[in-house]
Amino acid sequence: MKPTGRLTGWYRSRSLRGRLAMLTAAAVAVAIALAAFACWFVVRDRLYDQVRDTLKGAPPGLAGPQQKFVSCDISAKTALDRAVAAAKAAEEADDRPFPGGYNGYKWNVQLLAADGTTCFPLSSERAIRTSPSDLDVLGTHQVSYRDGEYVDGESAMVRRSAVTLTVDGVTRQYVQLVPASTESVQTSLRELAFVLMGVAALGVVGAGFTGRLVARSALRPVDQLTDVVEHIARTEEVGATIPVHGSDEIARLSTSFNSMSTALLNSRERQTRLIADAGHELRTPLTSLRTNVDLLIRSDDTGRPLPAATRAKLLGNMKAQMQELTLLIGDLLQLSRPDSARPPQALAVVALHEIADRALERARLRGPGLVFNVAVHPWFVHGDAAALERAVINLLDNAVKYSPPGGTVDVSLLDGRLSVRDHGPGIPPDELQYVFDRFWRSPSSRQLPGSGLGLSIVAQTVRDTGGEVSLGPAADGGPGALATVRLPGQADPPH
Incomplete structure (x- = not known):
């Protein structure tokens, strides 16, 4: 494995809190390092600028007075003596060619001849080491600066300029080298580097502790979420929630988890209720079947x-009970499937009025003594024909079941509104909120056949088709119940 891969694996093996702390410390360390480097370079440039500004005050073309040069030809020394004398005379006559006066004692001037001959003061240990590039200024009026050193190794900044000396009619050019020691500058820069490194080290350590504290504070909601998830995994007690503070990403995660936990709790409660209700509904036909089979045996x-x-x-009776049991199991399978597990519906444009006519034929067979008042007008909807027919049949079966002998059932379909009304005992107001619940049956009708799933299937089918369903008392205040289904569609057949 490559070192990069090992480092990545080690990083990924750390906890989220540790990784966040390391990233925070690394970010602060990089910021401190960049700031330290920038500070060091700014200070260095500023100090060297000060040395350069000091060198700008050096004499532009004359050596300092009373300086004795060695290792130079006699004519050069004579010219220097005359130049020094002229400078002193000008100073005495108050004819100041140099702004601020001329102080020749301040500078340690060194001359470099075109043939490489060096003229330096008598104290040769303060001589400047020359460079071949120093001769580049000959014949120019430019003043340049370079880094150099004295012969004793001390660092210096050197100002270079061309000077012309004439002795006895002979003119010669020299390179005038004026040094200024930079030892104090380098010492200051070294001390500053040590200070900055110490500050950076303290900053990195402080960033590590700060990153740890920040990670612990920022991930506290995640720790709470983890504790709740582990509690649910250990005890299987869904429905636990965690407090939500603020509106940041952690708060959104907590809100989503609370919603998911509540949804799981509701799902488990519905599943438990479905199993209990199914067991209750299955017990009756199974008990009757077992009794009849025992009697035959x-x-x-x-x-x-x-x-x-x-x-x-x-x-x-056994055949009827088997049919009832088959229908009950089919209804349970349809209602127990989640939406993602249901088979795809055969959606198409269907004639709702034709479905209502077919359902009415079956309803008349189940209620031979009932009178059906029918007013059905054309209406076309987009949905599953089989599911819609079953929903309409369930509505009519519900009306037939609760209608008194010789009673009347009113059925109408107009502008997408299908209404089915019976003239039976009706539904008490306190029970209207439960009529579409699975397995719910009114206490006054538990002796009647049925599983309590018919209206649940109606509600589910209507919702899948994009409509609305309601069940309540008759609009005219008379006896019976009125079921109303509204489905989107059109009265004319599509082309």
């Missing part, structure tokens, strides 16, 4: 067969 075992009419009636 006992009659055969005792050798006393049941009369043919009784046996036929018993088998008919």
Whole structure:
């Protein structure tokens, strides 16, 4: 494995708090390092600018007075002596060619001839080491600066300029080198570097502790979320929530988790209620079937067969109970599936009035003594024909079941509004909120056949089609209940 891969693996193995602390410390360390480097370079440039400003006050073309030069030809020394004498005379006559006066004692001047001959003061240990590039200023009026050093190794900044000396009619050019020591500057820069490194080190250590504190404070909601998740995983007690503060990303995460936990709790409660209700509804037909089967087996075992009419009636009851059980299981399967697990619906433009006519034919067979007042007008909707037909049949079955013998059922379809009204006992106001719940049945109608799933299927189908369904008392205040379904569509068939 490459070192980069090992470093990445080690970093990923750290906790989130540790990684956040390390990133914070690294960011602060980089910022401190950049600031320290910038500060050092700014101070260095400023100090060297001060040395350069000092060198600008050096004499532009004359050596200092009373300086004795060695290692130079006699004519050069004579010229220097005359130049010094002229400078002193000008100073005495108050004819100041140099602003602020001329102080030759301040400078340690050194001359460099064109052939490389060096003229320097008698104290040769303060001589400047020359460079071949120094001769580049000959014949120019430019003044340049370079880094150099004395012969004893002390660092210096050197000002270079061209001077012309004429002795006995002979003119010669020299390079005048004026040094200024930079040892104090370099010492100050070294001390500043040590100070900055110390400050940077303290800053990095402080950034590490600060990053740790920041990570602990910032990740406290995450720790609470983790504790709740671990508690749910350990105890399987869904529904636990955590407090939400603010509106940042952590708060949004906490809100989403609370919503998910509440949704899981509601889902588990619905699942528990579905299982309990299904067990309750399945117990009745299964008990009846077991009783009838036991009766048939006992009659055969005792050798006393049941009369043919009784046996036929018993088998008919068993068949009806099996059919009821089959319908109940089918309804349970349809309602228990989540939306993602349901088979795709065959959506198409269907004639709702034709579906209502077919459902009415079946309703008339189930309520032969009832009178049906029908006013159905064309209406076309976009949906699943089979699901819509089952929903309409369930509405009509509900009306048939609660209608008194010889009663009337009113069915109308106009402008997408399908209404089914019976003239039975109606629904008490305190029970209206439960009519579309699964397995809910009014206490006064528990002796009637049914599973309590019909209206739940109606509500689900209507919602899937984009409509609305309601069930309440009759609009005219008379007896019975009125079921109303509103579905989007159009009265004319689509082209």
